Amino acid sequence: MLQKCCSIHILEKITFKNPIMKKLLTSLLIVLQIQAFTAEKPKSVKSEIKEVSVFLSGAQVTRAGNTNINAGTSELIFENLPSNINEQSIQVTGKGDFTILSVNYQLNYLKEAKLVKNIQSLKDSLDFLNDQLIYEKDMQVVYQEEEAMIKSNKAIGGQNVGVKIIDLKEGADYFRTRLTDIKTKWQAHQKKIVKLNKEITLIKNQLNVLNSRENKPSGEIIVTVTSKTPTLAALTLSYFVQDAGWVPLYDLRAKDSNSPVDLAYKANIWQLTGEDWEKVSLSLNTGNPTLSGSKPNLAAWYLYIYYPQKKRGKRNETAGFASQSIVMAKEESKKSDKAQLEEDMVSDALTSANYTTVAEGQTSVEFKIEVPYNVPSDGKHHMVEVQKYTIPATYEYYCAPKLDKDAFLIAHVTGWESYNLLSGEMNLFFEGTYVGKSYLDVASTNDTLDISLGRDKNIVVSRTKLKDFSKKSFVGSTKKETRGFEIEVRNKKKQQVQISIHDQFPLSTNKEIEVEHIEMSGAKFDESTGFLSWQFDLAPTETKKFKMQYAVKYPKTQTIILE
Known part of the structure; x- marks a missing residue:
């Protein structure tokens, strides 16, 4: 050339x-x-998205298309592609009697990216509403002009000519009728204008949410091929895009406190790549290509003596080398939510989990869904059910009445390591009722996952301060305070339950403070933490009581909070 x-x-x-x-x-x-x-001029190749592999961050899109190739060297172009393709990830393969010489990616700033269908539909609606708004405003102007014309020509008769009563009455009736009609119609158009403005605002807000690709360049991939003879080429194109991903989500259902749990493994898929995925073969991958694959290397660590620099002048009250550590405890709320509908007694409908196959790689797991899926480029979460598991579990009620007098049902799930789970939010259902949310933390190194299934009001627990065992006394320069509590547990359920009650004795951090353990009703006691625990079975309608009592000696000039 x-x-x-x-x-x-x-x-x-x-x-x-x-x-x-x-x-x-x-x-x-x-x-x-x-x-x-x-x-x-390259030849355009029409292609369709056939497969999408969605990673935790990003997605690999695979397109396929056919075209005729002339003899000699020619260029083929894939148009209307996303503008954020990772250029290093592009792969092109083909079937036919031809050779692929090179593959290049470029941005076409003269051709804007093709709008996805939902965005284009909203823009068309916006144009239609704006046209209607212009019409309504123009009609208001017409009526205003007519009103001005009538008012400027309201004189009846001349200056030297009188007006008959009947003419005056007819003129007044005309002006009243016409002006009333003008005002009424003007108000009708004004109501339409207000309604149109509201609809236009809603559509504009929705377009902003959808992140319209207007005024963004279009991505193009140019493939240079050569062939000795004219031939039909079947081309496959794949590339990686950033604006996509999926988030794990779980539904954990326990039929009762004697059955294993059913765990539904779900995925919330989202994408903002600018192209809709319509009827594609979808797969979910637990890998993350955006993370660096290079191993870290340790360097030699040398120690040196640190000599702090002395500052001149007045020292600020906030200056200094000491730092204060603040530890914040985060307590997860386990409030009950509205009950969900019971499942139908007929056979369960199939979900995408029934059409999913699992392939374990060396560093990741891939869930391939055989059912075609649609995922529009709208940034919203689209839920896909990946797998269903039935996992063995044992159940126990837990209560710490010092903090909360409600008993929580805990499911101890074992053998979870073999299910390729990721950490994520979990919806909890017990006996067919939605009981709240929890978090599945698979980063735990424990063999058993402890999952709270919410509160059970049929296990009644109380913690009462015993006045006879709570008193103060003074001996010399020391003060002695005694505290006693009674814990009562009652089972209102129709079956026997296993329950664990937890409380605590205070710990001394000062040699001047002495703690005496007087009564613990056979509780298991941990001296390092001061924790007390009672584990027992409770028959239907049965009630059990436990007492705990302790005394604390400390200087009478000091104050200590004992409750």
């Missing part, structure tokens, strides 16, 4: 005396220019 351009440039500089030769060379120049222009 460079040689052709140079030849054309040289021919343009030559001056010929023979007119015929000049015409021939001019014609040759035009032919060469047409050929050069034709050779530069």
